[in-house]
Amino acid sequence: MAIVAANQRFNAQENENAVFHGQPASKEDVLSSRYINYPLRILESVMPCDGAAALIMTRADRAKSFPHRPVYLLGAGMEQSNANIWQTDRITTTPVKTSAARAFQMSGYGPGDMQFAEFYDCYTILVAVTLEDAGFVEKGEIGPFYESTDTTYKGSFPINTDGGQLSGGQPGLAGGFRHVIEGARQIMGRGGGRQVALNDLCMVNG
Amino acid sequence: MTTEYNKPLPRLVNEAVSRPFWDAAKRHELVMPRCLNCSNMFFYPREQCPNCYSDNTEWVPVSGKGRVYSYTVVYQPANRAFQEEAPYIYAIVQLNEGPRIPTNLLECEIDGVELEMPVEVVFDDVTDDVTLVKFKPA
Numbered sequence: 085m086a087i088v089a090a091n092q093r094f095n096a097q098e099n100e101n102a103v104f105h106g107q108p109a110s111k112e113d114v115l116s117s118r119y120i121n122y123p124l125r126i127l128e129s130v131m132p133c134d135g136a137a138a139l140i141m142t143r144a145d146r147a148k149s150f151p152h153r154p155v156y157l158l159g160a161g162m163e164q165s166n167a168n169i170w171q172t173d174r175i176t177t178t179p180v181k182t183s184a185a186r187a188f189q190m191s192g193y194g195p196g197d198m199q200f201a202e203f204y205d206c207y208t209i210l211v212a213v214t215l216e217d218a219g220f221v222e223k224g225e226i227g228p229f230y231e232s233t234d235t236t237y238k239g240s241f242p243i244n245t246d247g248g249q250l251s252g253g254q255p256g257l258a259g260g261f262r263h264v265i266e267g268a269r270q271i272m273g274r275g276g277g278r279q280v281a282l283n284d285l286c287m288v289n290g
Numbered sequence: 291m292t293t294e295y296n297k298p299l300p301r302l303v304n305e306a307v308s309r310p311f312w313d314a315a316k317r318h319e320l321v322m323p324r325c326l327n328c329s330n331m332f333f334y335p336r337e338q339c340p341n342c343y344s345d346n347t348e349w350v351p352v353s354g355k356g357r358v359y360s361y362t363v364v365y366q367p368a369n370r371a372f373q374e375e376a377p378y379i380y381a382i383v384q385l386n387e388g389p390r391i392p393t394n395l396l397e398c399e400i401d402g403v404e405l406e407m408p409v410e411v412v413f414d415d416v417t418d419d420v421t422l423v424k425f426k427p428a
Contacts, residue, residue: 121362122364122377170391
């Protein structure tokens with residue numbers, strides 16, 4: 085889990101709007117930071133901040149005449165679970181299992197087709213279970229995945245390329261939508277210093 | 291009994307529905323709502339059975355025994371009134387009868403909790419009027 089936070093902190097160094105821009109943190113820094121709720125440490129938890137998010141949605145034929153490369157919504161899915169986490173059938177399985185399956189089915193693509201991801205990350209564990217429940221990683225295999233995969237913007241499967249909320253800050257109700265913004269920005273090719281190399285297919289969970 | 295309890299107390303959002311739970315706790319009894327239509331026992335208390343939506347429910351005593359379903363150790367409480375007790379164990383206990391209940395584990399080292407660990411109910415009389423339902427290793 086510490087690598088989740090460290091890699092996102094690396095990405096945030098190329099995002100001047102990130103709360104923790106200019107403050108890199110290594111895996112060791114994460115593991116030596118104090119606990120908030122065991123086993124989650126403070127560097128695995130979001131920093132609240134202010135912010136807002138918006139994007140322009142239009143028809144595909146009109147999008148072609150816009151100044152930037154259009155970003156197409158190929159599939160979407162939604163699901164919710166109990167308001168109280170202790171009421172869910174299985175605490176280790178999130179609604180992402182259903183919502184991701186719906187989104188993939190609509191799009192005609194699968195987890196193996198995705199080139200990068202922008203996943204909701206109030207805490208490191210949520211990125212981990214999202215990767216598992218969306219089908220990128222077998223259940224329980226998230227540790228080996230992070231140890232063997234470079235998830236920085238330079239890596240083979242970039243995740244939360246702007247630092248995510250963990251390093252960018254959690255702007256209240258814009259917290260989920262900011263992931264959509266970064267995914268769209270990367271596909272447009274407007275990622276600046278943190279632009280990913282392969283930017284055609286992205287999965288977002290907000 | 292603690293004579294000076296200065297932490298927040300439960301605020302009953304639907305007193306008509308949940309009062310029997312707190313009254314029983316004060317008597318050092320643990321009770322759960324059960325559906326008279328489908329026999330489903332559930333928690334938290336609410337007006338309708340979450341399984342079949344019947345509003346025909348009753349309160350029944352339970353054993354007070356269960357197992358740790360999940361837990362965390364709270365080092366930084368969301369409410370600072372509880373900071374003096376940190377680190378403490380916040381647990382979800384699954385009762386032998388089925389329902390889960392969020393609670394605290396008492397009389398347990400913070401590194402001594404294990405999933406599925408057997409626990410039993412403890413009644414914490416925090417004020418003359420309010421008793422909190424907590425658990426300890428069985």
